[in-house]
Amino acid sequence: MTRNVYIISGPCGVGKSTVTKGLARKLERAVLVEGDLISAMFVGEEQPAWEEKLSIVWQNLSSLTKNFLLNGYDVVIDYVVENELEWFCKELHQTRLDIILHYYVLRADPDALVERITKRGDTGMIPRSLELLHQLENKEENAPHLYDTTNKEPNVIIEEIANNITRYSS
Helix, strand or coil, X not given: CCEEEEEEECCCCCCHHHHHHHHHHXXXXXXXXXXXXXXXXXXXXXXXXXXXXXXXXHHHHHHHHHHHHHCCCEEEEECCCCCCHHHHXXXXXXXXXXXXXXEEEEECCHXXXXXXXXXXXXXXXXXXXXXXXXXXXXXXXXXXXXXXXXXXXXXXXXXXXXXXXXXXXX
């Protein structure tokens, strides 16, 4: 049986959490894996360097995803993908399962991001969000996967993703 993995990436304020939660609820047999929750598991006084922490988070995302797939679940991942997509695809390929990887990089106009983040009271995140927006939008491999959320309601985005409007096959 074909299993689906949905990776929803994008900067802070673009709607990743709302979309991934709604998408996971809409799918018949699915789990939601939030990369930020894995990252937050590091609680000790001594923290690894950012690159090491990121590597460990992605290793855990891979392990959890493979485990859920092997147990018959579709997986929705909420996390920013910077340079990890190719590695992640190779990891999934090792399962020898029939997997369709759906990859979306959510984006919104800078003014919309600033407004959304300000509403949440997270104004300290604005510079990082705008930097990530620029970085993700200008990555050539992301071009076919960009999805503009600026003037769309979350339920419309969820519906379009669930109905496989676009897809990236691993």
